[in-house]
Amino acid sequence: MTDLPSAEQIFAGLPDALLIIDEHHQIAKVNPVAESFLGQSARHLIGAHVSDHIQFHDDRLVKALVDKDANMAARRIPISLKGRDAGLVNFDIHTVPADQRWRIVSIAPLPAGGPIAEKPSSEQEPFSVRAPDILGHEIKNPLAAIKGAAQLLDRSLAEDQRPLTHMIKGEVERIAKLLDRMQSLSTKQPANVEAVNIHSLIDRARQSIVTAYGGDIEIKDRFDPSLPEVLVDPDAMMQVLTNLLSNAVDATKDIETSSIEVTTRYSFGASLSVHGSEQMFRLPVEIIIKDNGPGVPKELEQEIFSPFVSTKREGQGLGLALVRKLMSDMNGRVRYERAGDAKDTQFILFLPVAKQG
Template sequence: MNGFPPADQILAGLSQALIVVDAEHLITRVNPSGEALLGTSAKNLVGRRVDQVLHFSDPRLDAALIERDISLTARGVMISGDDRRLGIVDFDIHPLASDTDWRLISLSPMPQDGPILESENDDSSNLAIRAPDILSHEIKNPLAAIRGAAQLLDRQLDETQKPLTQMITAEVERVVNLLNRMQTLSSNQPAQTKPVNIHTLIDRARRSTEAATGQAVKIKDKFDPSLPDALIDPDAMMQVLTNVLANAVDATRHLPNPEIRIITRYSFGASLSAQGENAAIRLPIQIMVCDNGPGVPAELEREIFSPFVSTKKEGQGLGLALVKKLMRDMNGRIRYDRENQYEMSRFTLFLPVAPKN
């Protein structure tokens, strides 16, 4: 026989369960291995919401089922369906290349005599990698020494030099808070949001970024002075801003005339529907960080917020993934695009307004 076998025959011959999900999170196709794993026919599965069919002991994986733009892989996780355990599987979900509103889920059962990576009585926090705990412990000790040295030095400086030691102390405290946050990211704790003047945080992040470059980069701003307070977690937002600004600095580092701008504005357009909420949350506060660097390669544009995707040779691809996570924890969103009119890359942060008392 010449040529390739039909697609249905290829899908039927695969050992891993494959599930195709559309833009409304509905199952549109299941291969025979998927029917066998789930214990029911494709006829009974097609048209159902995928998050009503599949359930994980880790809530982060449950959330991934209804994230349209996520690419995620998890190894050795317990899965259940229709109130019964289905076993331990390797799980993968990613958008289809031909239409990113559609997603493909792959479930590969592990042998029953294989290693036990999870038990029914495990707390979901036990799935978290313990490396951040060890790393935090090792980093906090030298940070305490740096903070103590800065405080001692502060006593010996005149008033014109003290802002530098105060910046060191503030940045050490921010890193400690970041380490604490890294240790609790896996526990899905809600963000500690409160009303914050976003321009104060932007100014802090800008001064910190400029100081880190030895004043080699000057960041211009164009603020909307009438902007209301945003409902955000200030430590998380500071981390978002410093990450995005650091990316802009890296993108323009070797340009003869680097240009970085921060623009704030109020827009009525953006909103999101939070899970479990009937009313959409409006996101009218916008922060745009623009730079005249080369931009993100076209083939990576849809993946830049995924873990381990980076445009830097030495990058590990965790910065923007963390930014996306922090923004979503605060009911915000982030978007990347290219401003062709001014030939600038642009990251736009969308934030909710703090309610009036």
């Protein structure tokens, strides 16, 4: 039997330009195609900052190069090499699953003659507005009107009906804060964490989802009542929970006997390593959101937390990317896996415990 090629041989033989960059955004390894495309030998490239050699005209891609948490794919975008226009490329940047301190950059040059993406002129650049900024502006205005209408309606309702208007106002405020976060999706920002009873947040998220779907769904729970308080941002955590519960409802809507279950438990083994040191951050509280839907296709399992990757026909692929970012901002983690005999899907949230007393 012929020996299989080594990982080194495979890396060297791939047709795209490949760069491995470290947590300081410095080039650690390149393949021969990358040497040819960048016009530099590996000896000159290794140790250099990646943005010294590669530049984009799109601010989101510029930030992705120097954001260690960014996972992004872009197609037919203009690229410059050390300030020199190098045409259009397909570009991918992803963390290495086995060790997220490392990322792989893949660049596939496209032949000339195809559609050309317009490069903004220097006069346009100061006035350019990113899509999330426009989205935030256009949504916040009607949100303010909805909140105002709920406040007026609240005055004329009976006492037993006012919880519904309170829910509307609370959800409007939460969505407004979410929009602020979406406008900086590609950046790491500290969360406003506080000690919270996680079960109260799960109950709020469940009530919101059940109400949104007309009350005809059931979300079961298996709570550990002895759990300590967790250290999270309540608004961010609500968004994480509602995103995952909404996904579970969508995944099971065509199943005759659907099942959605939320489990909480304390685990002594979960911990988070801090890059650049030997410090370990313990994440002992787990929330498991499980459903019996079809799950994520095998070919997408490694990419589901990347922006613009979606299993829904009408999805935009931002929900799970946002979940991952919000959990990271709160020093937590999220994981997807098949449960038990692989018939069920589950997302597991790992959270830190608030300091006691």
